[in-house]
Structure formats: C-alpha cells, structure tokens
Amino acid sequence: MPEWYSFNGLTLVETLAVVFSIAYLLFALKENSLCWYCAFFSTAIYTWIFGDVQLYMESLLNVYYLVMAVYGWYQWRKGGEDHQGIHISVWTYRQHGLAIVSVIVLSVISGYLLENNTDAQLPYLDSFTTWGAVLTTVMVARKILENWLYWVVIDAASIYLYLDRELYQTVVLFAVYVVLAVVGYFTWRKHYLEQVSV
Helix, strand or coil: CCHHHCCCCCEEEHHHHHHHHHHHHHHCCCCCCCCHHHHHHHHHHHHHHHHHHHHHHHHHHHHHHHHHHHHHHHHHHHHHCCCCCCCCCCCCCCHHHHHHHHHHHHHHHHHHHHHCCCCCCCCCHHHHHHHHHHHHHHHCCEECCHHHHHHHHHHHHHHHHHHHHCCHHHHHEEEEEEEEHHHHHHHHCCCCCHHHHH
C-alpha cells in the first residue's frame, strides 16, 4: 500500500474504516438508523482497500454495501406497512436452508471463476465470505433476528482471509465483530420476544 497514508505500520485509511465499522455495529445493536451512515462511509473506504490487496470479491462486496446502506436506512426509517420502520422478525427453517445452499453454490462457482481467470487470493474463501455477507446484509436491512448468527460464521472466516492479506487492524475489527454479533443476537432476541408478547 502507498506510504503516504501509513504511520508505524498502521494505515490511516484502514484505521478510519475500522472506526466507522465499529460505530456501524454499535448503532445496529441499538437498532439506531445512524448505523447506515457509518456503514456507507466504512464501505466506501474498504472498497478501495480490498481492491488494493487483490481481494476482488471483498471489494465488490463493499460496492454492494454502499447500496445496501441506503436501502437499510430506508427500511429502518420508512419501511413497513405503516411506513414507520420495520420490526424484528425470524425466518423459517426452509428459508434458512435455501439461503445456506445458495451461498455455498454461488461460492463454488465464483471461487472457480476467480481461481482460473484472475490473480485473486484465497478465491473460495473470499467468495464464501462475500456471498454470505450479501445474504446477511439483506437480513440486517430487513431486521431478521438470525442475521447475527450468520455474521458469527462469516466474520470468523474473514479473520483468516484478512490475516493472509496482512490487514491486521481489520483482523482485530472482525474479532470484535464476532463477539458483538453474539451480543447482538441476544439483544435483538430480547427485543423480538418483547415485541411478540405485546
């Protein structure tokens, strides 16, 4: 990476992306729509960072995140039947099954294409974390409770990916993400149970 934004081995741009990413997750835990502003800025930065270290699926994923930040903000603020925002809901076993199979199939296809047509690093893992995140971001935007459990798996797998690319601040970020995803699940589950008991 260029030296102009580095200081003692830490990249200032990556630090900024990490700060916005943590702010996103903390706001999301509280179901605060400010999370989508933070998501927009962090993903804009990460789009460039991941392209720079040849994680092309991750870079493409962050372009998608930019669009989803706008969609998620709208759903949380104006979505739902009364246009007052949506509430937490859950998926059926069938919906989870279709989602997981789709992620696996898409990961194998895009991993194969990347491996045979580009200089991508860890193409199958990169594809898995990307397609998993595509699905799970929709789940967050629609306030599906189980999104947090999906994030635990995706974030844990991402840690290895970023270690391989020497994005150490991002490794720490995703380790924090794993912990916060567990907290997020129980926080949203409590809200969901309160919501359905009314």
